[in-house]
Amino acid sequence: MDQEIEHRWCKFCMTKTKQELVFLPNMATYKRRRKYKCTVCGKTSWLQGRRPSAESVY
Numbered sequence: 906m907d908q909e910i911e912h913r914w915c916k917f918c919m920t921k922t923k924q925e926l927v928f929l930p931n932m933a934t935y936k937r938r939r940k941y942k943c944t945v946c947g948k949t950s951w952l953q954g955r956r957p958s959a960e961s962v963y
């Protein structure tokens with residue numbers, strides 16, 4: 906399967922790195938947080954997903 910990769914800021918590398926999406930919650934009602942794993946330093950961190958363009962998402 907395809908691995909989801911996003912370019913996100915890594916606070917450990919202090920730069921933008923390729924980060925693997927390792928956990929995506931099924932219920933994203935409270936703060937859409939996803940777990941990313943940096944492919945450079947291997948550290949995992951919880952980051953909020955990008956702000957949706959519209960608030961009215963059903």
Ligand SMILES: [Zn+2]
Pocket residue numbers: 915916917918922943944945946947948
């Ligand atoms: Zn990193």
